[in-house]
Amino acid sequence: xxxxxxxxxxxxxxxxxxxxxxxxxxxxxxxxxxxxxxxxxxxxxxxxxxxxxxxxxxxxxxxxxxxxxxxxxxxxxxxxxxxxxxxxxxxxxxxxxxxxxxxxxxxxxxxxxxxxxxxxxxxxxxxxxxxxxxxxxxxxxxxxxxxxxxxxxxxxxxxxxxxxxxxxxxxxxxxxxxxxxxxxxxxxxxxxxxxxxxxxxxxxxxxxxxxxxxxxxxxxxxxxxxxxxxxxxxxxxxxxxxxxxxxxxxxxxxxxxxxxxxxxxxxxxxxxxxxxxxxxxxxxxxxxxxxxxxxxxxxxxxxxxxxxxxxxxxxxxxxxxxxxxxxxxxxxxxxxxxxxxxxxxxxxxxxxxxxxxxxxxxxxxxxxxxxxxxxxxxxxxxxxxxxxxxxxxxxxxxxxxxxxxxxxxxxxxxxxxxxxxxxxxxxxxxxxxxxxxxxxxxxxxxxxxxxxxxxxxxxxxxxxxxxxxxxxxxxxxxxxxxxxxxxxxxxxxxxxxxxxxxxxxxxxxxxxxxxxxxxxxxxxxxxxxxxxxxxxxxxxxxxxxxxxxxxxxxxxxxxxxxxxxxxxxxxxxxxxxxxxxxxxxxxxxxxxxxxxxxxx
Numbered sequence: 001x002x003x004x005x006x007x008x009x010x011x012x013x014x015x016x017x018x019x020x021x022x023x024x025x026x027x028x029x030x031x032x033x034x035x036x037x038x039x040x041x042x043x044x045x046x047x048x049x050x051x052x053x054x055x056x057x058x059x060x061x062x063x064x065x066x067x068x069x070x071x072x073x074x075x076x077x078x079x080x081x082x083x084x085x086x087x088x089x090x091x092x093x094x095x096x097x098x099x100x101x102x103x104x105x106x107x108x109x110x111x112x113x114x115x116x117x118x119x120x121x122x123x124x125x126x127x128x129x130x131x132x133x134x135x136x137x138x139x140x141x142x143x144x145x146x147x148x149x150x151x152x153x154x155x156x157x158x159x160x161x162x163x164x165x166x167x168x169x170x171x172x173x174x175x176x177x178x179x180x181x182x183x184x185x186x187x188x189x190x191x192x193x194x195x196x197x198x199x200x201x202x203x204x205x206x207x208x209x210x211x212x213x214x215x216x217x218x219x220x221x222x223x224x225x226x227x228x229x230x231x232x233x234x235x236x237x238x239x240x241x242x243x244x245x246x247x248x249x250x251x252x253x254x255x256x257x258x259x260x261x262x263x264x265x266x267x268x269x270x271x272x273x274x275x276x277x278x279x280x281x282x283x284x285x286x287x288x289x290x291x292x293x294x295x296x297x298x299x300x301x302x303x304x305x306x307x308x309x310x311x312x313x314x315x316x317x318x319x320x321x322x323x324x325x326x327x328x329x330x331x332x333x334x335x336x337x338x339x340x341x342x343x344x345x346x347x348x349x350x351x352x353x354x355x356x357x358x359x360x361x362x363x364x365x366x367x368x369x370x371x372x373x374x375x376x377x378x379x380x381x382x383x384x385x386x387x388x389x390x391x392x393x394x395x396x397x398x399x400x401x402x403x404x405x406x407x408x409x410x411x412x413x414x415x416x417x418x419x420x421x422x423x424x425x426x427x428x429x430x431x432x433x434x435x436x437x438x439x440x441x442x443x444x445x446x447x448x449x450x451x452x453x454x455x456x457x458x459x460x461x462x463x464x465x466x467x468x469x470x471x472x473x474x475x476x477x478x479x480x481x482x483x484x485x486x487x488x489x490x491x492x493x494x495x496x497x498x499x500x501x502x503x504x505x506x507x508x509x510x511x512x513x514x515x516x517x518x519x520x521x522x523x524x525x526x527x528x529x530x531x532x533x534x535x536x537x538x539x540x541x542x543x544x545x546x547x548x549x550x551x552x553x554x555x556x557x558x559x560x561x562x563x564x565x566x567x568x569x570x571x572x573x574x575x576x577x578x579x580x581x582x583x584x585x586x587x588x589x590x591x592x593x594x595x596x597x598x599x600x
Contacts (some may be wrong), residue, residue, distance in 0.1 A: 011101025264423025
């Protein structure tokens with residue numbers, strides 16, 4: 001006898017951690033269709049319904065699913081229980097399957113097995129055998145009668161409203177249970193199988209790549225077998241934090257500067273911190289850009305929503321920051337465009353603020369100030385400051401790809417130089433560096449990796465000059481996603497001082513710096529004092545190619561003769577790699593304190 005069995009997929013585009021994730025392509029297939037197509041393999045499910053919200057942002061999702069012939073129900077965005085109940089309305093079956101729309105490896109065979117056990121035992125819900133470690137995530141089978149009791153007796157409970165079956169787990173006496181065994185071939189602990197971040201997407205795509213199977217049909221037993229053979233794959237999304245039933249993720253706004261003139265440093269730091277807060281603390285991040293929008297696509301590619309404002313639109317920007325509901329904390333990483341009065345306004349509204357590497361008067365009114373090991377911070381007047389100050393290499397912020405330990409390099413007779421002058425190179429350091437290297441006596445001993453950023457205004461001239469000067473000794477890389485693969489195989493970085501300097505140090509890579517200002521030179525001083533870096537020139541008065549060449553040559557000889565301090569560099573490298581995590585932890589600690597203060 002065939003019993004009716006409805007699977008209800010809860011999905012929406014407004015995920016707090018990865019906007020639009022339901023239609024995000026994984027192996028070129030939108031996430032929601034990974035879930036749908038795997039459920040269609042079930043021998044028990046007779047109907048699939050997608051339950052999304054009535055919000056306009058969910059219309060593309062509803063339209064895409066409906067176009068594929070799947071029934072769509074739209075209800076409340078925040079009251080998940082009522083939306084699920086709407087999708088279960090007029091359903092005549094005895095059991096229903098709840099499926100989250102972010103589980104690309106949902107297993108139809110496991111659902112069928114669970115349904116059969118519950119029907120045989122005439123139970124409402126399931127319990128796992130003691131010690132079971134199923135790899136499965138994102139689906140549960142339960143009786144329609146237990147759903148009706150939940151609606152009549154606990155429809156106002158926060159756990160029931162958001163998690164539905166979470167109420168059954170918190171109140172096991174509410175439902176009857178059947179014991180469900182987990183086969184060994186489906187047992188595995190420590191893997192994140194749902195999608196909340198770009199790292200989760202990379203994990204899924206890597207699994208299909210390793211299995212050499214077509215998405216979305218890899219058997220879950222093959223996935224388990226692969227992960228047992230290659231546990232290193234778990235590192236791809238190992239830092240992504242899974243929220244617990246009662247955990248409330250923080251809502252944080254990050255304001256950053258993004259312009260060709262300012263370069264990409266502020267934007268890079270903002271993305272790195274946002275990514276760490278999302279992955280390690282399940283925070284919901286809203287991004288606000290101040291500038292001309294250079295490189296803004298990098299933010300949206302990481303799944304963050306971003307609002308853009310031009311210089312001079314400070315009031316409009318602050319209105320967006322303070323829009324209801326206001327965030328629990330504001331992070332500001334800009335050089336100009338935000339006044340001290342705006343930070344004071346945040347204080348007046350009882351919204352904590354954190355500033356990143358800020359030497360302006362804004363710092364006097366912020367709750368938290370974070371700095372790398374910049375010596376000029378000590379010389380600032382802090383007499384009237386009201387917030388906490390955190391300074392040191394351990395509060396440097398580098399992107400997640402630089403937070404893992406670097407490879408051990410082997411020094412060879414030929415020196416490979418990474419030449420990278422930032423995302424936009426506003427002072428045209430790349431041309432100066434190319435002519436300076438061409439003047440070096442040891443030019444025949446050098447191989448060069450030249451990086452051209454997305455915001456460069458003179459790309460064609462640089463490419464022509466590079467090929468003319470170095471022919472087959474130079475490789476040109478235009479706007480690579482990450483410099484880490486190049487740094488892994490480089491002996492020396494020749495770079496504009498900024499975020500890239502910290503990335504190089506995180507990779508145990510000695511560097512020579514071109515400095516945009518005397519202030520940048522001061523910030524570079526701790527690297528020079530540690531003998532892992534050297535300043536080649538300070539703009540605009542020290543652009544002498546012979547002197548620049550001498551700085552590069554001296555550092556090359558230091559590398560070959562092992563004169564830089566390797567042990568000290570390793571210690572500094574470890575501190576920098578942990579910087580984003582340290583800043584994120586302090587921010588979350590402050591949010592926790594603020595929540596406690598508000599409850600008093």
